[in-house]
Amino acid sequence: MRTVFCFRAALAPLVGALLAFTALPGRANEGTAVFSDSSRIVSIGGSITEIVYALGEGSRLVARDSTSNYPEEASKLPDVGYMRQLSPEGVLSVNPSGILAVQGSGPREAIDVLKKSSVPYIEVPDHFTHQGILEKIRLVGKALGVDAKAEALAVETDAKLAAAEKQTASIKQRKRVLFVLSTQGGKILAAGGDTAADGIIKLAGAVNAVEGSSGYKTMSDEAIVTARPDVILTMKGGGPPISQEELFANPAIASTPAGADRKFISMWGGYLLGFGPRTADAIHDLAVSLYGAQVTD
Secondary structure, three states: OOOOOHHHHHOOOOOOOOOOOOOOOOOOOOOOOOOOOOOOEEEEOHHHHHHHHHOOOHHHEEEEOOOOOOOHHHHHOOEOOOOOOOOHHHHHOOOOOEEEEEOOOOOHHHHHHHHHOOOOEEEEOOOOOHHHHHHHHHHHHHHHOOHHHHHHHHHHHHHHHHHHHHOOOOOOOOOEEEEEEEOHHHOEEEEOEOOHHHHHHHHOOOEEOOOOOEOEEEEOHHHHHHHOOOEEEEEEOOOOOOOHHHHHHOHHHHOOHHHHHOOEEEEEHHHHOOOOOOHHHHHHHHHHHHHHHHOOO
């Protein structure tokens, strides 16, 4: 589960200029939804790879990106690089019959080259919601030509997600959660709306303490104090670990309810923020960490 997701782009510098090479002859059908040949697929995005394996179609994969470390079999495949810093040469070097990529893969110049190549490229939207997960499953299944399997997995996942969300339905006092992505340079980089962190916080029955902004933002001391988080949430496996001691030594954090009570939760990034087949379990685990015995079966 040591996975780095697209939200790590807030920390990772984008590749400068794309290495000089031209698009291969021909042009893929960018609007395609089904691979004509799905025997040699490159999977880009940890959740996409998880879905392929959950559908029982892992044998179709010939390579994956570095965020795709689950299940264990995936880590044995050739690694074509971090999903936000892809090299077209690296992706095409494994001679794929198709490229299946989550929305947000990059850099944009590299994706443009891949879309102009002769290899079909299918992009799967990444919406950080219950329905977004089901859509992702169905689109991956459609791309591989296994719609029936995908529908069965979607129905199963739907039931699990509904059950996980129901576990916090009766909780009246909702926790305010501040998801901290980085503390580099002493600056708190936190998750606002339209992020995977925002989505999982809400699904676990809590409130994102960062309101009124989208994406990952550097927060001023005043903004942190105003956010009044009850809990600080971080992820493991997404770069340099965030020190709990350093975090609570920050005067702004220390002045919040989370700082006063030293409430800190850290979970593996690929598990917490993947929005794939395991998300119902992640919702449950986060909810238990937040609310303890208040979580009901």
